[in-house]
Amino acid sequence: MRRISLLLVVYEIFDWVITLTSFGFFAPSFVFNSTQIISTITFEEQYHFTTSPFDFFILLLIRQLLIFVAVILQIFNNDQAVKKLFIIVSFSSIFTYSFSLVKFLAFSEDTEFLYYPGVWSSVGWALISSTSLVGLWYFILSNNQFNYQRLINNVTPEYSSESENSNSNSENVENGTSTPPRVPLHKHLMKLFSYCGQQWQWFLLGFIFLNIYAVARVFIPSYTAQVIADIVNKRGLSALIHSVLVLCVLTGTSSFFGGLRGGSFDYATALVSNRVRLDLFTSLVNQDISFFDTTKTGETMSRLTSDCQTISSTVSTNVNVFLRNGVMLIGALVFMFVMSWRLAMKISEKLQETIANANQMAEEILSTMRTVRSFACEKREVNRFHNHLDSTLSVNRKRAIAYMGYTWNNEFCDNAILVAVLFYGGHLVMTDKMAKEELITFLLYQMQLGENLYNLSYVISGLMEAVGASRKVFELMNRQPQFALDGLEKPIVNGNIRFENVSFNYPSRPNNPVLKDLTLNINAGETVALVGPSGGGKSSIVSLIEHFYEPNSGKITLDNIEVRDINHVYYHQKIALVAQEPILYEGSVRHNILYGCDFATEDDMLKAAEMANVHEFVKDLEKGYDTNCGEKGVQMSGGQKQRIAIARALVRNPAVLILDEATSALDAESEALVQQALNRCAKERTVLIIAHRLSTIEKADKIAVISKGTLVQTGSHRELMNDQEGLYYSLVSRQILNAKVDGDDAM
Numbered sequence: 001m002r003r004i005s006l007l008l009v010v011y012e013i014f015d016w017v018i019t020l021t022s023f024g025f026f027a028p029s030f031v032f033n034s035t036q037i038i039s040t041i042t043f044e045e046q047y048h049f050t051t052s053p054f055d056f057f058i059l060l061l062i063r064q065l066l067i068f069v070a071v072i073l074q075i076f077n078n079d080q081a082v083k084k085l086f087i088i089v090s091f092s093s094i095f096t097y098s099f100s101l102v103k104f105l106a107f108s109e110d111t112e113f114l115y116y117p118g119v120w121s122s123v124g125w126a127l128i129s130s131t132s133l134v135g136l137w138y139f140i141l142s143n144n145q146f147n148y149q150r151l152i153n154n155v156t157p158e159y160s161s162e163s164e165n166s167n168s169n170s171e172n173v174e175n176g177t178s179t180p181p182r183v184p185l186h187k188h189l190m191k192l193f194s195y196c197g198q199q200w201q202w203f204l205l206g207f208i209f210l211n212i213y214a215v216a217r218v219f220i221p222s223y224t225a226q227v228i229a230d231i232v233n234k235r236g237l238s239a240l241i242h243s244v245l246v247l248c249v250l251t252g253t254s255s256f257f258g259g260l261r262g263g264s265f266d267y268a269t270a271l272v273s274n275r276v277r278l279d280l281f282t283s284l285v286n287q288d289i290s291f292f293d294t295t296k297t298g299e300t301m302s303r304l305t306s307d308c309q310t311i312s313s314t315v316s317t318n319v320n321v322f323l324r325n326g327v328m329l330i331g332a333l334v335f336m337f338v339m340s341w342r343l344a345m346k347i348s349e350k351l352q353e354t355i356a357n358a359n360q361m362a363e364e365i366l367s368t369m370r371t372v373r374s375f376a377c378e379k380r381e382v383n384r385f386h387n388h389l390d391s392t393l394s395v396n397r398k399r400a401i402a403y404m405g406y407t408w409n410n411e412f413c414d415n416a417i418l419v420a421v422l423f424y425g426g427h428l429v430m431t432d433k434m435a436k437e438e439l440i441t442f443l444l445y446q447m448q449l450g451e452n453l454y455n456l457s458y459v460i461s462g463l464m465e466a467v468g469a470s471r472k473v474f475e476l477m478n479r480q481p482q483f484a485l486d487g488l489e490k491p492i493v494n495g496n497i498r499f500e501n502v503s504f505n506y507p508s509r510p511n512n513p514v515l516k517d518l519t520l521n522i523n524a525g526e527t528v529a530l531v532g533p534s535g536g537g538k539s540s541i542v543s544l545i546e547h548f549y550e551p552n553s554g555k556i557t558l559d560n561i562e563v564r565d566i567n568h569v570y571y572h573q574k575i576a577l578v579a580q581e582p583i584l585y586e587g588s589v590r591h592n593i594l595y596g597c598d599f600a601t602e603d604d605m606l607k608a609a610e611m612a613n614v615h616e617f618v619k620d621l622e623k624g625y626d627t628n629c630g631e632k633g634v635q636m637s638g639g640q641k642q643r644i645a646i647a648r649a650l651v652r653n654p655a656v657l658i659l660d661e662a663t664s665a666l667d668a669e670s671e672a673l674v675q676q677a678l679n680r681c682a683k684e685r686t687v688l689i690i691a692h693r694l695s696t697i698e699k700a701d702k703i704a705v706i707s708k709g710t711l712v713q714t715g716s717h718r719e720l721m722n723d724q725e726g727l728y729y730s731l732v733s734r735q736i737l738n739a740k741v742d743g744d745d746a747m
């Protein structure tokens, strides 16, 4: 509040001093005459529109009155009135701007006035103050979040700031993260432009072409007027040909360089787009796994595709348009449309959000079409998608209304100036104070000015659209993972894994302890089976060994070195996981086996494939190891996928192999093949298996029974079966361990 008041006082002092001092310079010299000020504001001299600067005094009083009312409203916190006043402020600024130009034209009726410093400073200050008043208002609004939010919410009622905040807060509480502070607009813009800055060579080249283009364009109205005047005044063919030729050269030059400019900026846009996408993708793949537990894939995809496209194309296009117009018109009516920008920004933010929701839903449904079809839910899903599209449409409707108001504003400004110039210019021509061609030239420049103003305001709203689209993108880009993968150690690994008093809960469920003070030792070379009731925490132990999460307390070590201190890439060469549902990528069998293992040779690959029983089926395929696995491995059977996944784990010759119910989804024959592969590779390394099949468990050197996040029993099958009171015994006898087995494999 203090800052705003100080700013207003400074502005008021400036306004008074410059406006009144200008009156003291209403003479063809730089000599200051204070009596001139008195005589102007007290009407001592007779008022005449073309000679008296008294109008500027009236404009000053209007501005001062508006500021006074603004301060009072601020004091009384009357946000509704603040909002309404802004419309008056905008119109007063548009009026001041238009009026000052007309007044300047009036002064210039007598060319002597053009030598009055007071004329220039009065008109100049009126133009500056008309824009700065809106700027000042913007400052007041942006310092008053509550007012601003209310203002926005009046336009998009279904997105009330309260519900928005509460939603994001509850989401964040779930995520276990705090709400990221909203990045100020200027920082946001700086970041946006820094992306353009990285491609400065292309923008510079475009800018050079642009300057040549602009210089040629600036002369076109003048020579167009010349051609019209030649025709109207019947100056003869040679004069006409001369003017037309000059016009041809000018238009040719401007078109040629205009094209080069366009091409350069277009290429720069593509480069910006690449950079933004790459940075976002890099940030995403470096996030901790808990981020992916709570973030919807469709939404992230939408950020990566449509949002990034909006950012790069709008920013670059606008840099292009802005430069083009800025070169042709310096100092413009930019701040006039502050509200339109803010609206454009907010609406675009909402729009991207609704699009992301619709995309997310569509992706989820299209990738699970079998389930949808088997439950005959097509119609239901179409309706759901329709609802999402409706929300997008409703935001689009708001945008259309905002755009309408914004166009009215622009058109009004443009046409008001045109009518004023026509009226006054017509009067000058009729009274022989101006030549016809001068008026035509003036009008053509005036139209160009209008077009430039229009384009500039378009730039601003476009930029705000980019800001809206980029908020979430930058939020994701700037998101710091909850823990860094910055370990440096590269020890020689034997494969001893220890959990020491480990407690853990998932960040998305802070109040749900998963592991409680768990201590577990897995010796190097041992095969250990984790068993226990569903939800007991077995897979969570694996996730912690994989370093997907960090424990809340306690230590997890590999050969006595904390997992977090070991180099991330090195660690995952030594520890390999075959997950319950093996994930294959689009690409050849070879590509999938060698995934993330650049150091392995073709021989290593073949050895791993043989050990995992992959070779046996690949050799019969027409393209062998070059056979495509299809998206997510759809072109492979379950057993084949599983075996390729095992080969992928083995190719890095890991010291620790983790198998998460790796054979549970297979039929007996495939299972036998996979099992054979596993038995083969269990030698010479530590193996940790989460298994429900007794046949697998029995063979383990040690069985760890995990229940409700604690280790309740350890020992060999025989030892554990001796304890008839123990959980293991009851699990086995209740046949829970072999619940997923179809008969003969069971105990």
Ligand SMILES: Nc1ncnc2c1ncn2[C@@H]1O[C@H](COP(=O)(O)OP(=O)(O)OP(=O)(O)O)[C@@H](O)[C@H]1O
Binding pocket: 293, 506, 508, 509, 514, 532, 533, 534, 535, 536, 537, 538, 539, 540, 541
């Ligand atoms: N990504 C996750 N985010 C939040 N909670 C989770 C997550 N994964 C598992 N949980 C919860 O953690 C607890 C332990 O789950 P975990 O998968 O480790 O059990 P499990 O012993 O492997 O079970 P099962 O034998 O059924 O696979 C459960 O209550 C589960 O709901």
